Amino acid sequence: QLVESGGGLVQAGDSLRLSCILSGGTLSSYAMAWFRQTSAKEREFVASVIWSGTRTKYADSVKGRFTISRDNNKNTVYLQMNSLKPEDTAVYYCAASRHPYGLGPSQGDFDSWGQGTQVSVSS
Numbered sequence: 001q002l003v004e005s006g007g008g009l010v011q012a013g014d015s016l017r018l019s020c021i022l023s024g025g026t027l028s029s030y031a032m033a034w035f036r037q038t039s040a041k042e043r044e045f046v047a048s049v050i051w052s053g054t055r056t057k058y059a060d061s062v063k064g065r066f067t068i069s070r071d072n073n074k075n076t077v078y079l080q081m082n083s084l085k086p087e088d089t090a091v092y093y094c095a096a097s098r099h100p101y102g103l104g105p106s107q108g109d110f111d112s113w114g115q116g117t118q119v120s121v122s123s
Helices: none
Strands: 002-005 010-013 016-022 031-037 044-049 055-058 065-069 076-081 091-096 119-121
Touching: 002 091, 016 031, 016 055, 016 091, 016 119, 031 065, 031 076, 044 065, 044 076
Parallel strands: 010 119
Antiparallel strands: 002 016, 016 076, 031 044, 031 091, 044 055, 065 076, 091 119
């Protein structure tokens, strides 16, 4: 089970850190990713990281502002979001892939999903 936390309402330019904890499993067995979705758009890829944390992939829209990381000892993956923009407003979902080197970016590349956490950025 994946459980996200850390969402909230912030102003443009602020930072947030999302967390996703895996229960009932071993995080190091999975590649992990963050996706996001608004009511007007399909779920879109944000970032991913392989099992070891040594390779990552980012959507162009967040490159240089967001950082994905993981702590396998804590069974937790993070998304550090800096310089937030109103267009980053969305529900953010954590996802796990049984392929430990899988970086996506398709939704179908990931097998398990969290329930989502809302991020709202005001201008």
